[in-house]
Amino acid sequence: MRGFAHLERELAQLREQGTFRRLLPLDSSQGARVKLNGREVIQLSSNNYLGLTTHPRLLAAAQQAVSEWGAGTGSVRTIVGTFALHEELERRLAAFKHSEAALVFQSGFTANVGVLSTLLAEQDVVISDEWNHASIIDGIRLTKAARRIYKHCDMNELEQVLKETQHYRTRLVVTDGVFSMDGDVAPLPELVELAERYDALVMVDDAHASGVFGRNGRGTVDHFALNGRVHIQVGTLSKAIGVLGGYVASTQTVRDYLIQRGRPFLFSTSHPPAVAAACLAALDVLLEESNLIDKLWENTRFFQEGLRQLGFSTGNSQSPITPVIVGESALALQLSDRLLEEGVLAQGITYPTVPKHAARVRTIVTAQHTREDLEMALAAFAKVGNELRLI
Missing domain, CATH: 3.90.1150.10 (Aspartate Aminotransferase, domain 1)
Structure with a gap:
């Protein structure tokens, strides 16, 4: 052709x-x-x-869910594709991440794209580490907000950018918790202190930290004892968790708004029951093993x-x-x-x-x-x- x-x-x-x-x-x-x-x-x-892709508890949970709930859900979440398993998983994730609420997306990629493209508008600015994951970069491309990039983990440059962006309605600082290609960890304590000093919000993508850092694998936010000081946590259910999907852990307001306006959430069929059940079993493994x-x-x-x-x-x-x-x-x-x-x-x-x-x-x-x-x-x-x- x-x-x-x-x-x-x-x-x-x-x-x-x-x-x-x-x-x-x-x-x-x-x-x-x-x-x-x-x-x-x-x-x-x-x-x-953690080897959870073949963990016996995850396999058993997935198999039982297929028998009880079927192979798929047949709908997007906002029509008739929300099962009790999905909401139970989100309640468990919120408790695990010490956040008010959580929402599950089809992947970590769509979680980042959904948050950044949905929550920010022309009056806002997103401030991003230059080595952030491609899903963050693509999410920024889809937002109408202004964007500023600071040198990798350079807190001096971040502070300068925060000083220069005081006039925006919302300033959102976005960083990976663990950077996927180099394996280094963001200096979150310093970053959060700067954000608080200049009244900015913080979003941390803990895709490679969930299940690895923090108590029972709660991530870098927990690792640095910053629970309650990071406004949005994003992670995956497909790396250390061993299954599939992404999640956003934040306030009830953020969860509700993403349900109403988050295009990846609105226009994608929900996870099969086996996926949700296996993720729930993975949380049990993290807490107990x-x-x-x-x-x-x-x-x-x-x-x-x-x-x-x-x-x-x-x-x-x-x-x-x-x-x-x-x-x-x-x-x-x-x-x-x-x-x-x-x-x-x-x-x-x-x-x-x-x-x-x-x-x-x-x-x-x-x-x-x-x-x-x-x-x-x-x-x-x-x-x-x-x-x-x-x-």
Whole structure:
């Protein structure tokens, strides 16, 4: 079919540069080891931090929900697609996050887009960290509010922007709690103090902190003892929680307004009952099996120290997200390909996901990994790193 020649040329250029991305269909459920092309490999690229995607309690809850409630809901939430399970999940999430209310979206991406595109207008300004997630960036693009970007975690520049934006009705400072490509943590105590000093609102995206930081995995807001001082918390149910979806935890007013005006919420069919039930079971696991989070951090410390001792650059990671930064995109993908040949699945991340000349292989360890898994992965990194003259 004619009409896509310009797309074909761009794809050809990506192939020539060695940065064309291919999907890797797994032949197994997600876990510390997965099957790919008939081989078992060590998985270091999933967001399944606690191994909940296959936790028996989540599987049982999902199966029971299918039997009792059906495979789908048949409607959007605002017509007849709200089941008792959905509202129970939102009540539980609000209690878990120490907020007045919560609302579940179809994904973390739509949660960020829904909040930013809905709550702000021409009289407002959104102030965003330059390294925020793509869903925040796209949400900002959809809002009619003014926008200001401050340098990554630069509180001096943030303060200057706050001084310069006093005339707006609402000023919303938005930041990731944990930054998804570098694994560093936002300086939330300083950020919140600045926002309070200049009468601004704060929104924290805790996608990579939910289930990882804070008491029982409540996130960075709880980790820094800032409960009640952050106006909007956004997170996912598809990373450490192990299922699917996103949520907004805030006031009852914010929840009610998003139900009335949030386009991703209004125009998307609600989650299948199995998803809601599995998420509820995941909250029970977080509250009752804190040993999983302890194991996650034990594995993180061991693996990060191993990479650093080998001589790899891992940036400023303060979380289980550990980038192995190599610079050029083609080299990062070459490292990823060779690791896979050695039995380690660790995906290369290149521009535009990360800045040019900052390509890396991003690794994430989980609570499911054994010490043997991690030692074998480090041995593969050592072999390939020497071969490619990275260490």
